[in-house]
Amino acid sequence: MNRFAIPLGIFAVLVVVFAIALKRAPEKQFVQSALIGKPAPDFVLPDLLTAGASVDSKRFKGRWMLLNVWGTWCFECRAEHEQLLAIQREGKVSVVGLNYKDEDDAARKWLQELGNPFDAVAVDKEGRAAIDYGVYGAPETFLVNPQGVIVYKVVSVITPELWQKTLLPMVEGKAL
């Protein structure tokens, strides 16, 4: 066996691995307009608040869902926290958190201190689910209708105006 063929062999293995990875990569990604009107990608991820439990995105079908991507490292997320709490109090949608690339303890501490606006918080350490949603950073928020279709995507903070004028009318069926 020619020892100079070893690099070629390793490289061939890598190409095969990459090819498999590509085949499994989700079809549509990232483009905001392309995501709207498409079924929200499903995920099953560990539950932040209950050890050993998991959060299944299918559980929220049948109701409007606001999927909020956040992390304690994200300064902007603090800015929209009050608004998320207000939306939760209003009770018109399920608010689901996707804790993105974060430390579990820090995230739990954050919710303890600032209040928990979420019906459930899924832990996405690797950003596996986040890449399916084309998340670019945090915060990002997706509005998903009861059929499980993405209706709107918010990059950055949800302001009270944005909620009142854009998202809420969609939920109440007054827009489009």
Next chain:
Amino acid sequence: MIPEIGQFAMILALLLAAAQAFFGIAGPWRGQQRWIQTVYPAVAGQFVMLALAFGCLVWSLVHNDFTVKLVAGHSNSALPVYFRVAAAWGNHEGSLLFWVFVLSVWTLAVAAFSTSLPRPFVARVLGVLGIISVGFLLFSLATSNPFERLPAGAIFDGNDLNPVLQDIGLTIHPPMLYVGYVGFSVAFAFACAAMLEGKLDQTWARWTRPWTTVAWMFLTVGIALGSWWAYYELGWGGYWAWDPVENSILMPWLLGTALIHSLAVTDKRGLFKSWTLLLAIMAFSFCLLATFMVRSGVLVSVHSFAADPKRGIFILTFLALTIGGALSLYVWRAPLLRSEAGFDLVSRESFLLFNNILLVVATVVVFGGTMAPFIADLTRNVTISVGPPWFNIWFFLPFLPLLALVSIGTFARWKRGQLGESRRRILVSAVAAIVLGLAVMLGLYGDRSVIGPVGVVLGLWIVISALVDPVDRWRRGLSVSPAILGMTLAHIGLGIVTIGLTTMESRRAERDVALSPGQQVEVGRYTFRFLDTQQVEGPNYQATRARIELFHDGKPESILLPERRNYWVQQQSLAEAAVGVGWRRDVLVTLGEEVGKGAWSLRVQVRPLMRLLWLGAVLMACGGFLATLDRRYRRQRSAAEAAAQAAAATSLAGGNAT
């Protein structure tokens, strides 16, 4: 009209690149002089066409032509003009065009500066570069056309460039990285050309050296700028996060560093020939691999551009063809290589071998860490987390011995196995470093941690030992060549980075607080007093600016002005940290949110010696630049010119005689 001209120029560039690839490879193979001659105009033409295409893209951005999808998606009329120009590479399509444009500049430079090298060899180098150019142009035109128009015609105003990206650091850091990345294609092309030719003596290594060093220099500057940009723009003081994209830049840099050292051995001593070939292939392969990982969406990263699996398939195919081709050539040619000379265990050669092994191990560690989550997911359907803590430990396992060996290696002699009189110098410099390092760390900072003092001692040792030889030469009245000066400077830079990094990491302090006007917070010997906030307006944003007075040991030092900006178009809110820089320390203040009644949440940080990181990187890059100025690379040219003149004179004389 202008975008169509740009696209047409890209298509012409593709045809010219194909011609360059064909004639460059086939010409020397068939021994066709005329085919070889054809390569040069193709290179020049390709450069002109790509410069035109890139110019058209910039023109469309500057003139706010929102009928073009790229312009509408990434620029905005409120954007200052230099950011509109920067938008040309702040997105996937534009950056690809920029990539091939840079490649055409490198190719042109190779054609222009290699007049002294044998023509068939240069033709082969240009041919290999042509193949790479064809691949990228095809990729760009088929999957990511920058000049694509919007189907519905013009829209009123464009989306903004991502506000995170609106910064001067961004305007220059990706171009630097691309220039560095693409630069390794030259070393790759030289290696492939040498293998195609079958003449694998050490000359190709000498020809490759300045190109590799220049590419490495750009990569160094690019990484430092990117890190500096993240540090002061992203607002939380991070400068390196072991993110997949950062890793994919670090890997070519590590391999490039290894390549520079092994090229030196091959050039000077004719050793490590097959290893150097392999490194030249690997350095560029990792650049392509990096492109694949970032652009195909197989890895998650905050740096990712819009990803698309279709693009991934294209790059993967291209990767398989070029790298696979080069590695196949290697299987065929490398067995022919024999090293004539041997070397002893404690000679400079063996230290450079250790340097190479450790750098490659470090690359493998970074690669493994980057790939692990995704391979685990692939094979066992489990998600595992490989974060900074993992990298911080595993990366420094090969890197710490590497740092220690740098000092001893600089004292070792070529070939000879005795350290001899160097032994005393090693001892003296080590003792000096230990005494000085411990004195600084314990005396000045009172540091009790392990990593701080160890890092500072190692860094000081590198700096001291790098200085010994040049100072010795200078005292004996010998000249110090630019190559030695460059090496010295780069090693001092490495030492300084080591000192800065370890001190900063072991001694930094930060606090998150909520302050009302008039209140203050203390971090170490620094006091931050929150004065007030005011509203300010930027070109495309509105901001709240806080005034924070900084005191050092109770004495007022400066006023810091962190901002929280709201960008109108993308409705994104961003913190613009205030960074107070100094030689002793950096202080950072990030403005969070208003938490009621004029009180704001703030994050304050104190980072000692942070500036040494950037200083060290600049020194490394300057060292690389100096090394390329060495006379050796010019002498070969004038010698060849002399030979050519002599040949012309003889033929003339011969003509007279007959």
